Amino acid sequence: MDLNIAEIHAHLEREAQVREKIKDEVLELEKKIRSMTGTLNKIHSTLPKDVPALLSTVRPTLLMCRSHSARLAELVPPNQFWRWKELWSKHLQSAVFVATLIQFLESGTLLSLPDINQTLGIQAGWADRFYIQIEDYLHGCRYFTLISSPYTDYTCVAVISLINELSRLAVNMVTLGSYDAPFRISAFTKDLAAGFSLLNLKNDLLRRRFDSIKYDLKKIEEVVYDVSLRNLNAPIQAPALATSPTQPPTCYGTSSSRTAQSLAATTEAADSRPPLEAPELLGAAEQSGEPQQAAPSA
Amino acid sequence: MVAASRDHILTIFKDFSTTLDDHNDRKERLVKIARDITVLSKRIIFLLHRIPIPGHNHGPNGVGERGISNIGGTDEAYVKLEGMKKLLQAMSEQLQGQEVERYSAMISPGLQEYIEALSFAHYLRHKVLISYNEVKSYLPPIIPLPYSDYLLGVSDLTGELLRWAISAIGVDGPSRQKATEVCTFVRTCSADIEALTPYVRGLSRKQGITTESLKKIEFGTSIARFAVSSWRS
16 A cells, blocks of 8 residues: 555544544534424423423523534534534534524524524634534524524524424414414514525525425414414414413413313323423433323324 | 514525525536536546557557547647646635535536546556645645545546556557556555545445456456467467
């Protein structure tokens, strides 16, 4: 083996070691994110008034992601962001989704990319090593909100995830008797869709995922239509919050929602177990809570 | 409140729009340049295949039937390879100030084809494998040469050498000896690259093709030897 090949071999071996280290760290990050998305799944069976309590169990885990961000920024050699980003991009999209979903549930607004970077402890100086790309942002917000950043691509992706998730939430909120949630979700997702229409998308993954938005909007519109048709919606006071802790939706008490009331009662019972403290226990606790919750939402 | 949130969202997206457009345009331009590089590289490879193999019947002026001089063949290829520096320069201008790795998917195919042509010309002239640093000296400094592209490009060389060796086998005399040389060279290349396959995606598939080519060259040379011995007896 000549010197040329030997040098290349040595270099590739060093790179392989870097890859292993990054992979290990990304795995830890993924564990945290999965525990959060698992817990956040419960929003579909949680009354709006109980959502803040649910969110408070997720928030500490989200902040714990900061240490992983810092370690990844250390591990990635300077100017090699694009060399390694595939290793974490999917998980970072989920993290963006989680952060934007929490933001929407709390305030009904879209979390901007700089804000997400702050939440995840990603510093501006890491732009050559570890950051959220605009595409990732847009993919994640498919579920709920939008993050603004100089890196448009990541952002877009996260936002699409947010919209997908919200269409599901609109249906489930009606099942739980929260009849005005779909209206707020509808207004918010329409704004997001209007934002997406400003982008000139190529025929790539982002375009294909963008195409899915219209089905989500349609689903939400149908929910809004059904609720309106049956006059179930109270006049909308503030379109900002989907889940304001101080203003529990008033529709639960109406006579037309007897089923929803009983559903709500069982759900509350299921949710009355003590709040989870240790984030590490979230995954296990969630599993034990699942059967109880499955019954009312079924 | 609603309007404010809508404006907030639209502002964010307008910002994204500019960034995404710039990225997509740059991608498009790089794909075009890389495609041009691929086409020209393929032409150089064909040109190298047209160089008459010693022992062929040449025309009156030492010019082969396809109009290329035996001696000047690789020279012409080198001139063309130098001529492609303009395209490589254009590529590096697009990459200026960018995160180059981001566009590697666009430039890699062109880069690999160029390396294939370069290594083929290099082999025909020097009878050795072009080194990583030698390839690098042909590229503008802005264009990074990933080890993977070097290895994948050089891996393609074996396919060209198969074609070259098979034509050489058809000619009696010293060129048949050359086919045997090629056989040894390809065998060494394949052995050297084998250890690197786990590190580079796509290399193991190319190694498989190299092994197939090697088998064909070996078969060709053995048949030739067998045929020669049977004619002579």
